[in-house]
Amino acid sequence: MSTGKPATQYKAWKKLQELHSSKQSQLVLKELFNSDSKRFSTYSKEFKASSPDVSILLDYSKNLIDEEVLSTLFNLAREASVELFRDDMFAGKHINTSEDRAVLHVALRNPPADQGGFKINEAGVDEVHGVLQHIKEFSESVRSGSWKGYTGKPIDTVVNIGIGGSDLGPVMVCEALKHYSKRDLKSYFVSNIDGTDLAEVLKLCNTETTLFIVASKTFTTQETITNAESAKAWFLEKAKDQAHVAKHFVALSTNAKAVTAFGISESNMFAFWDWVGGRYSLWSAIGLSIALSIGYDNFQELLNGAHELDKHFKTAPLEENLPVILALVGIWYNDFYGAQTQALLPYDQYLKKFADYFQQGDMESNGKSVTKDGSRVDYETGPIIWGQSGTNGQHAFYQLIHQGTKLIPADFLAPVETLNPISGGKHHEILLSNFFAQPEALAFGKTEQEVREELGPEASKNAALVKSKIFEGNKPTNSILFQKLTPGTLGALVALYEHKIHVQGAIWGINSYDQMGVELGKVLAKNILKQLGNETDVKGHDSSTTGLIHYYQKNRK
Numbered sequence: 001m002s003t004g005k006p007a008t009q010y011k012a013w014k015k016l017q018e019l020h021s022s023k024q025s026q027l028v029l030k031e032l033f034n035s036d037s038k039r040f041s042t043y044s045k046e047f048k049a050s051s052p053d054v055s056i057l058l059d060y061s062k063n064l065i066d067e068e069v070l071s072t073l074f075n076l077a078r079e080a081s082v083e084l085f086r087d088d089m090f091a092g093k094h095i096n097t098s099e100d101r102a103v104l105h106v107a108l109r110n111p112p113a114d115q116g117g118f119k120i121n122e123a124g125v126d127e128v129h130g131v132l133q134h135i136k137e138f139s140e141s142v143r144s145g146s147w148k149g150y151t152g153k154p155i156d157t158v159v160n161i162g163i164g165g166s167d168l169g170p171v172m173v174c175e176a177l178k179h180y181s182k183r184d185l186k187s188y189f190v191s192n193i194d195g196t197d198l199a200e201v202l203k204l205c206n207t208e209t210t211l212f213i214v215a216s217k218t219f220t221t222q223e224t225i226t227n228a229e230s231a232k233a234w235f236l237e238k239a240k241d242q243a244h245v246a247k248h249f250v251a252l253s254t255n256a257k258a259v260t261a262f263g264i265s266e267s268n269m270f271a272f273w274d275w276v277g278g279r280y281s282l283w284s285a286i287g288l289s290i291a292l293s294i295g296y297d298n299f300q301e302l303l304n305g306a307h308e309l310d311k312h313f314k315t316a317p318l319e320e321n322l323p324v325i326l327a328l329v330g331i332w333y334n335d336f337y338g339a340q341t342q343a344l345l346p347y348d349q350y351l352k353k354f355a356d357y358f359q360q361g362d363m364e365s366n367g368k369s370v371t372k373d374g375s376r377v378d379y380e381t382g383p384i385i386w387g388q389s390g391t392n393g394q395h396a397f398y399q400l401i402h403q404g405t406k407l408i409p410a411d412f413l414a415p416v417e418t419l420n421p422i423s424g425g426k427h428h429e430i431l432l433s434n435f436f437a438q439p440e441a442l443a444f445g446k447t448e449q450e451v452r453e454e455l456g457p458e459a460s461k462n463a464a465l466v467k468s469k470i471f472e473g474n475k476p477t478n479s480i481l482f483q484k485l486t487p488g489t490l491g492a493l494v495a496l497y498e499h500k501i502h503v504q505g506a507i508w509g510i511n512s513y514d515q516m517g518v519e520l521g522k523v524l525a526k527n528i529l530k531q532l533g534n535e536t537d538v539k540g541h542d543s544s545t546t547g548l549i550h551y552y553q554k555n556r557k
């Protein structure tokens with residue numbers, strides 16, 4: 001089990017603080033590369049899955065690290081019992097201590113034990129393959145057209161209604177694997193309680209040919225249940241008969257009672273279990289919209305790719321372990337350099353939702369300030385995750401990364417092969433040129449002398465211009481090159497970052513698997529909702545909140 005100890009108590013933590021103060025001036029990328037011609041081969045590792053098209057190269061050589069820093073970071077991981085905590089997760093121990101739950105998204109992509117899967121003892125784990133079979137049969141019947149709507153027509157539109165983990169995973173994966181999707185089966189996602197979200201999607205739907213998936217682990221989330229009720233009302237306005245609901249509404253949930261109370265029969269429910277965290281649930285029944293879009297075999301490939309990365313995480317020595325390396329390098333900046341954020345910059349248009357997805361994955365997991373043993377941390381925990389696809393980001397916010405005052409560690413991701421080699425592959429070559437150029441420029445910058453040479457005689461006339469064109473460099477990045485965006489590769493990439501989050505949480509001693517901060521919001525909004533009817537009901541707030549509610553009450557039509 002994770003020690004739950006404050007991280008500052010580890011010897012390696014103190015050593016890292018010392019190294020940071022004593023070595024910072026020596027950790028200059030230009031010099032580190034000049035003095036070591038093998039730096040790339042020393043600090044890059046390749047993950048290869050058994051499937052030939054799934055491989056990931058992690059180059060972490062452009063980080064402000066040397067052997068001493070890195071070995072101390074690995075010592076930190078050992079002192080924090082990262083290996084034990086990892087094994088506890090795979091064994092089904094209740095590492096989500098506040099909710100007394102196992103954390104077993106790895107079980108969702110685990111093949112049966114006789115086919116090389118991990119042995120995991122936890123109630124529900126032996127039901128995983130039965131639910132996958134249900135997903136397979138159902139998705140195949142919808143995709144083939146044998147599942148018919150209430151007027152006998154096949155389904156041509158799928159609307160997933162869910163929020164948070166019951167939305168972001170399917171949204172990200174359906175976008176990322178659009179290349180493999182069935183184009184005549186449209187997918188929409190409704191998440192926001194803002195009626196606009198549902199209303200705009202319903203304008204695109206036909207009651208006779210639309211399937212609604214109500215995705216909610218708890219089946220109590222206000223946004224999802226309200227959206228689902230409104231979608232059902234819209235459907236019944238046309239379909240009239242309650243019995244038709246069974247052909248157009250299915251549920252993905254752990255809460256069978258609430259699902260039947262909503263009017264969806266258990267035979268139309270795809271189950272999962274309390275040991276699947278919302279932000280780790282795309283591998284579970286929550287992935288039904290993915291299987292519908294890309295087909296069950298591709299969905300299975302996604303699971304297989306994640307499982308391959310799970311095996312790597314479980315068995316590779318820490319020094320060779322990609323999620324561990326990413327986690328430790330991240331901690332170096334987050335806790336010793338004072339970096340506040342981490343950018344995710346995929347040079348692959350299909351991955352444009354990758355950073356959005358890991359905003360929840362990382363920030364809901366590691367946005368905590370109390371350790372498992374209840375102490376307030378006196379160090380930084382989870383970073384702010386942000387980013388967008390390259391090269392769009394270059395024309396938006398890279399200026400600040402290159403020349404601003406903040407240190408922004410960034411991960412660059414790109415495929416070796418594109419799925420769309422248009423114009424003879426020209427686009428992809430340009431894209432990759434940018435992918436190679438940006439980390440290089442960030443690391444090595446541009447000196448005053450280089451700027452002067454570039455400007456020529458103009459330089460001596462305009463000192464301010466010279467200064468404005470200098471790039472200090474020494475900005476750290478990881479570069480991740482994968483072969484091609486297949487379902488298996490995507491599965492492995494997502495699992496890579498999931499396990500990175502796990503390792504960081506273990507070192508910080510926090511519970512990465514609860515989300516008490518989000519729960520509070522749900523309660524607060526429900527209390528105010530009851531008071532919105534009458535001015536006299538508005539009680540118990542500060543003058544600002546009361547004033548705002550009164551203003552709304554006076555002005556609403």
Ligand SMILES: O=P(O)(O)OC[C@H]1O[C@H](O)[C@@H](O)[C@@H](O)[C@@H]1O
Binds near residue numbers: 164216219220278
């Ligand atoms: O699937 P549900 O139960 O509707 O929860 C949706 C989301 O609610 C909250 O925001 C959190 O608990 C998230 O982790 C969760 O993903």
